Amino acid sequence: MGLNIVFLLLLLHFLEELTNLCMLLLRALKPHCRGKLCVCTRPCACAFVGWVRGIPLFLSCIFVPFLFFLSLFFFSLVRIRKHFAMLTFPGFVPLGEKQSVQAACEARRRYLAAHLVPLYANTNPTELWNNIVKYREHSGTDSNDCVETYEELRISYKGYKSMVYNLVFHMTIEEDKAAPASERESRKRLYFSHPFLSPATFLSFPRAEDGTISAVPMYAFAAKRLLLYRLRIKLELTARVVPMVLQDPVSKVAGQLRCPPSASSPLSNGLTQDDIENFLVELVPNLRLVRDIPPWMQPYYLCHASRKFMFMCDTRRTGAIAIDTMMKSDVFSELLRMYESDAQDAITTFPEGCTVDVAASHLVADTGVDDTVAALVISYEGEGNHPDDMYTVKALEEETVLRVRRSQLYWNPGSTEFLTQDVLSMDNWFSLPLMGRIYEHYTSLDLDGDGVLSIDELARYCDSSFTSLVVERVFECHVPHSGKHHVMDYKTYLDFVIATEHAATLPAMKYIWSILDLEGTKSYVTVDTLRGFCKEVASELIANGLMTDISAQSILSEVIDMINPKWHEWVEFDDIVRSGHQATVLPILLSYRNFYAYDCREQTAAEANDEYA
Known part of the structure; x- marks a missing residue:
């Protein structure tokens, strides 16, 4: 702001000098006008004198505010640019540095691949637990290596440091003291900067009067991060899509996949569906019951598992997702619930x-x-x-x-x-029995056995409960045309299943929204359009004998009441998100059985309470 004031003062000084120059010109014209100008030319000279006298006033009224705001804009732009230069942008690397940055990324991947075994050895949760037991705080009566309960396991800071040095550096504190000073300093820096086994980790847990902490919560914290660290290394070595920041503009034009940049790791490669399948292949021995998958079924399982990652994480439909996006997703947490750190524990x-x-x-x-x-x-x-x-x-x-x-x-x-329900995990997408049921349903729909589904075959999905309008719109919006035949393959079928089974998620809502958007506005759906879908549902309910006195208007009223749109003539996508009833509203517009289950919800709840009583 100080620079703006200085600039304004200089501008005013310039205008003052310009005014003085004009006044000198006026004084020079006055004697000449009195004695030598004829009558006919005197008005012209006076007009000229008046115009010259008005120049400073005109400049002051018009140009001063304009130049002032122009200066404000200029200095603000400089300041904003300075702040932008301080930020780390995931989508920009100077052209001259691209080759060096790309070489550094390749060197990092080669290092990870070459040191994979020692990295895994230092991040083994079993070794972590064994070291915790070894360096735990011993009580007066505790002379052996066993404890009665996990609550008795406590560890002091001295034992914690010894545990970390033995796990990470494979040496004791005494051996470290005998080492050269340069090596001790190097290990000390690594110890204090360790992402999840630093002194800060020990201090983050509540301490008792004797300075010890409970070992079990600390183990759970560190073991989870050790596991995520190992999985991150696997993903880094598996990912193949070059990040946008390092892509050549020529290759972008050629149609190379453009993975959305990651804010926290913009130089990491992106993952395609094939990359995710390669990653899952390495996890199969550690997944409960999945490790026992028949060989012929494994390609279908990998497609089944990877497809949910692509559907939920690739919201822009670029064909690639960032590693951070995958690991921070709910789908990844769902996968980890099936994962056992020790492959022996995954055997049923x-x-x-x-x-x-x-x-x-x-x-x-x-x-x-x-x-x-x-x-x-x-x-x-x-x-x-x-x-x-x-x-x-x-x-x-x-x-x-x-x-x-x-x-x-x-x-x-x-x-x-x-098998028990804990082993089956039928509520988990990565469960092998659930995958088998979905694949069996797909093959039962494929009447002609050609491996793909037509409109008539998909219409039989879920006991033909989806209306014909919805099935036609699914093929129209989400099934790509392949020559003369318009058929749905297994990947596209999985997208349909995920969208209809997880309607409350944002990707599924967008999937269903495109089905409802008959006019193709992409921003709103009219009430008349919704009435058409409700009419289809009402017709199916009457035709199947589930309801006889139902009308499209009554279904539409239920839908509008739940959505409560901002405008009565149409419904926007944000209205559905804001309503909080998307898990109910969207399915009942697709399937008449979903509406029937919704309409009978109170009766079903009462019957369940009677059975419980």
């Missing part, structure tokens, strides 16, 4: 009488590598949850008794009724 015991699959090569030599046959578990040795435990099974078709290792058994849909 198949009880006696359970149906499993075994490789067909145990019965017939000349079969395919991925072929399996169903078998019945007769007995097993040990606890049945170790890869080398022997199982005795009987093939169902040829009634041949076989002895196979636990690692040679595969999951079969018939085993569902023998």
Whole structure:
């Protein structure tokens, strides 16, 4: 602001000098006018004198405010540019530095790939727990390495530091003191800057009077971050899409995938669906029950699992997502609920009488590598949850008794009724039984067996409960045309399932919104359009005998009351988001069974209460 005032003072000084110059000109003209100008030319001279006299006033009234605001704009622009230069923009790297930055990124990936084994060794949750037990605070009566309860596990700062040095540097504090000073300083800097095992981690937990902290919460905190650190390394090595900040403009024009930039790690590569599938392949041994997937089913499971990441995280539909976006999503948390840090804990015991699959090569030599046959578990040795435990099974078709290792058994849909709900996890998208049910439904819809679905075949989805208008709009908006045939493949089918099963999420709301937007406005849907969808639902309810006195207007009234739009003639997308009833409103516009379940919700709740009583 001070610079603006200085500039204004200089401008006023300039105008003052200009005024003085004009006054000198007036004085020079006055004697000349008195004696030598004729009558006819005197008015012209006087007019000229008046015009010259008005110049300073004109400049003061017009140009001074204009130049003042221009100066304000100029200095504000300079100040804003200075602030912008202080920020880190994920989408800008100077052209001359692109090659050096890209070389540094490649060097980082090569380093991670070369040091993968020691990095994993230093981030093993099992080793972390063993070191906590080793360096815990011993009580007066605690002379051995066992404790009665987890609450008794406490650790002092001295024990915490010894635990970290042994886990990260593989040495004791005494060995570190005997090392050269340069090495000690290097380890000290790493210890104090460690992302989740620094002294700050110890100080973040409540301490007792003796200065110790509870070891179990600290272990849970560190183990989770160790796991995320290991998964982040895997994703960094798997991602292939070059970030926008390092892409060549020529390659952008050529159609290269443009991954949205990440604010926290703009130089990390992006992930395609194939990259996510490659990442999931490495996690399969640690996923409960998924580790027992039959070989022929694995490609379908990988497509099933990766598709939800792409649907939920790739909101711009660029074909790639940032690593940060994936790891911060609810879908990633859902995946971690199926993950076991120790692969041994992911092995499930198949009880006696359970149906499993075994490789067909145990019965017939000349079969395919991925072929399996169903078998019945007769007995097993040990606890049945170790890869080398022997199982005795009987093939169902040829009634041949076989002895196979636990690692040679595969999951079969018939085993569902023998396993607990915790193992099945049917409410988790990454559950193998849930994936099997969705894939089985897809194959049952495919009447001609060509591997894709037509409009008539998709109309049978969910017992033909979706209205014909909705099915047609799904193909119109979300199924790409492939030549003369307009068919839905498995990936597109999974998008449809995810959208209809998770209608409360923002990507699903956008998916369904495009179905409702018959006019193609992309900003609002008229009430008359909604009446058309309600009319379809009412017709199906009457045709199937579920309701006889229902009308489109009554359904529309329910919908409008729940949405409560800002304008009575149309509904905007923000109205649905603001209503908080998107999980109810959107499904009842698609399926008549959804509206029937909504209309009978009170009766269903009353029956459930009677059963509970």
